[in-house]
Amino acid sequence: MAMVALLLCLLWAAPEVDVRAVLERQVAAWNQGDIETFMTTYIDSPELTFNGKDGVTRGYRPVLERYRKRYGTREAMGTLKFTEIEVRMLGAEAAVVLGRFDLARTEAGGGPASGRFTLVLRKTPQGWKIIHDHTS
Secondary structure, eight states, X not given: OHXXXXXXXXXXXXXXHHHHHHHHXXXXXXXXXXXXXHHTTBOOSTTOEEEETTEEEESHHHHHHHHHHHTOSHHHHOXXXXXXXXXXXXXXXXXXXXXXXXXXXXXXXXXXXXXXXXXXXXXXXXXXXXXXXEEO
């Protein structure tokens, strides 16, 4: 009976590990100044939504262009760090992630920035992808 419980725990934990790996890929790409690779963690779909202080941006290309416009230089991108990560599995193929971001930037890059985010991810044939991002 204990072996069955352990197996069930491992099966349930595996998707959470995969979801956390998406966040790790985001941080690594961002800190290398690579917005295009950072964006591969988002679903390439017109259904992608990004909700931020300027309103809702819909679709992969508009979200990519939003990032390019706001973070067009290495100085503006700074160094990203995620903390206070909480992953809530909503079944085998969906998850919600809560967390905090911190951007270490020089004054020339816009100065330090921080805030909170909520991500909704879905398991796709290409792996776990962000389908909604609410960052403030």
